[in-house]
Amino acid sequence: xxxxxxxxxxxxxxxxxxxxxxxxxxxxxxxxxxxxxxxxxxxxxxxxxxxxxxxxxxxxxxxxxxxxxxxxxxxxxxxxxxxxxxxxxxxxxxxxxxxxxxxxxxxxxxxxxxxxxxxxxxxxxxxxxxxxxxxxxxxxxxxxxxxxxxxxxxxxxxxxxxxxxxxxxxxxxxxxxxxxxxxxxxxxxxxxxxxxxxxxxxxxxxxxxxxxxxxxxx
Numbered sequence: 634x635x636x637x638x639x640x641x642x643x644x645x646x647x648x649x650x651x652x653x654x655x656x657x658x659x660x661x662x663x664x665x666x667x668x669x670x671x672x673x674x675x676x677x678x679x680x681x682x683x684x685x686x687x688x689x690x691x692x693x694x695x696x697x698x699x700x701x702x703x704x705x706x707x708x709x710x711x712x713x714x715x716x717x718x719x720x721x722x723x724x725x726x727x728x729x730x731x732x733x734x735x736x737x738x739x740x741x742x743x744x745x746x747x748x749x750x751x752x753x754x755x756x757x758x759x760x761x762x763x764x765x766x767x768x769x770x771x772x773x774x775x776x777x778x779x780x781x782x783x784x785x786x787x788x789x790x791x792x793x794x795x796x797x798x799x800x801x802x803x804x805x806x807x808x809x810x811x812x813x814x815x816x817x818x819x820x821x822x823x824x825x826x827x828x829x830x831x832x833x834x835x836x837x838x839x840x841x842x843x844x845x846x847x848x849x850x851x
């Protein structure tokens with residue numbers, strides 16, 4: 634295979650990784666709600682640090698897969714456990730935000746339950762506070778990454794991962810930058826509206842997780 638063809642093949646796998654990642658990150662969810670809320674106080678760097686935490690989790694999941702522990706990640710007990718715990722915590726966090734809005738008309742992200750450093754938040758909202766991340770990786774993620782490995786070898790898998798991680802950083806950074814600029818331009822009403830929206834998103838996702846996984850405990 635000539636060098637030019639090999640380069641094109643690797644770049645195509647990078648593109649596939651980028652698009653596959655966006656298929657998950659573009660959807661509203663707990664991570665997006667956290668980044669939007671935390672950006673109000675931490676600023677435009679929120680998305681980058683949250684993406685780094687998210688990527689650390691993804692690398693950890695990949696390490697487990699390499700060690701043969703993907704069977705644990707696929708097990709019904711693991712899925713049910715993380716679904717129930719994550720759903721409960723999301724409802725508590727979302728309820729806390731909404732309750733503070735109702736009582737005082739304002740809430741500070743610095744003192745709220747989403748006041749973690751974005752790196753820590755990125756880890757939490759990619760694990761126990763968002764059970765869809767490990768489940769996505771042992772289904773869609775693993776299948777497409779394996780395909781890259783088969784088609785283009787080890788380098789193909791590396792480029793797929795580069796594309797995937799680039800998508801995470803670009804999208805989350807764009808969100809936090811937009812929110813930070815929006816707060817400066819629109820002010821307090823935007824601030825409160827965004828917090829109310831994010832709190833509601835956390836409650837909705839928490840209830841969906843509980844509705845799906847709680848009956849499986851009995």
